[in-house]
Amino acid sequence: MTDASQQTAPRLAGRVGNLERSKIRVMFDLAEEYDGDPIRLHVGVPDFNTPEHVIDAAAAAARDGETQYTVNRGIPELREAIADTMACENGVEYAPEQVTVKTGAMEALSLAVLAVAGPGDEVVVPTPAWPNYVNHAQIAGATPVEVPLHADDGFDLDPELVGDAITDDTAAVVLTSPSNPTGRVYDEDAAREVVEVAAAHDAYVIADEVYGRLTYDREFRGMASYVEHPDHVLTIDSCSKTYAMTGWRLGWLAGPRPVVDAVSGLGESTTACPSSVSQQAALAALTGPQDPVAEMKAAFEERRDFVVERVAEMPVVSCPRPEGAFYAFLDVSELSGTSFEIAKRLLSEYGVVTAPGDGFGDAGEGYLRLSFANSLDRIETGLDRIDSSRRGEGASPPRPRST
Template structure:
């Protein structure tokens, strides 16, 4: 038996996501590269948040916290959900997690297992499929149609929801398209799920980065909020990816179960990071609002440029910091095209296939980068388009 044979079956085929592949290729690139593949804020965490963490640590916040997270942070998050989303939640309904990722993992592990199915949409965040597989449940991928800009299609989702369905994962605003699914469609999907005693796992880590008005959460929209598990995070909206703080909110029996599971993984979120998150929640919001305004300007820059390229289309992103370009005119697998753009044109993007089979023929570009890099990257994309079609 080789050492590889000794790996557990779930680890043996583990490839990691294509996002990480592009990230590593970009990092190893020797030269001037316009990086449009990075999916995290280019802004640093505001200074007052960093100060609060340092003060907290000096004041003794260096120990394990409750496995649920600290009481002030749980209360602060519950207040925010009630204030901003109009969903009544108390602190018992909140588990503080190590980012949205841990919230998704422990949420899914709490409600899905062998014999269950979990519906995930593609193109969508690739981790969902891997996380469902980790639970032993079967991921059921539903491809949304590119013709509608990947609108949520409740009838299509309903065709895949059965009595074995434990959960339907909805991401809103959506990575990779930046779309914010229509409220009526969200309500319809939530109804289908609840009718089958299935949860909607609502990944709302981009909730604060919404450019077209409404920010109502899935739990606020659904007729049966008791069947909604809400995932959120400080990472994107508060420029705090490295601090690893997020939350899972939902019925207290699920929160209690998730807390038991997390006792075996991370035990509790970082104490210092929880101090930082509390400060971000309670402190001045202007720095975060300025970030959102900057993303919105950059989104407009991207859309103006894309509209000048007749061969390439892109459904208008209403949130997050991504644009998902339809590059089917290149007639080339997305991964090959992304690698070619990187090596021949000096611009890195993420192939749509990193988001499941539904993303073929597309490239994701991120505008979480400063205007100058963004403009350079767009110039290079334009050169590639000219070379191909002129």
């Protein structure tokens, strides 16, 4: 029998071909080709366990029969807890009816774009930025418009630059603060201006605030709390980074009712509802003791300070001071090669895995993203090896895996 897939190209929709693979995942796969234990500084996953009381609450809920579909937009107790937390922690006032719970910030973001943008529309993404936003726009049939921010002010939000990219075709602008990959917390006046321009063009600003509670040098306020048009802001947040819950897949969108209803409606045909057990876990996380968050944040801050000091000791390598999240964006443009080549060399010759900056948009070329969601020891070893590579010193390369 002949296998049809060997003779003809498989039938796939055009949008699949347009999607770019995340360079973070590419490095992840490349690291798998080596034996041993490379220093993995490429992924944005907190190196802590989900707090014990959260796991206990989820297990108890599962035993008590909380194992069935829930309402599309999430159980009312959780939406209430989310609204309370957003008000207390980020100063943003939303009614529980303005919240829809989704399978991670990822689903909330993707459905938000699907809800407001379609063919002929544009989605403005200031870069360097998390690569998935561009894919979300493409999946929606909209056109992503990258706006490269300036390196010389640490990739802060430039309202004029971004404002100029907003037109009547713009359906949404995605602002991530604190930023992945730079750790920059956007200036509030700048964000206010961008929301103003977006509102004037009847566009939404999607405020991705998944790292909001991991802000170090200043108080973080949710964008919807200080802009003049909160009705044009769609706030995204999740339990993933704040509570070390990436695998529970629990996030949410809060915003004006018509968009919240549209996102809930779209979700009915994708996941129907977020996992019932994860909703119980999130409820325990948001309403239980917050000490684990404070402890994780203190650990990240200590590592951030270490990274900033260690990088400052390296001639030709530098990084803007991360004000939030757990990433440092290292300027390695003085080293030879593109950022992807440098990342591959660091892996194959020095056993350190980083994410090449061009994976976050053209503005990131010449940079490497380093995640400090790792132990101080391993961060130190990783930075020592980057320093050795800068000096052209040899290191013991990891052994390729025999297949």
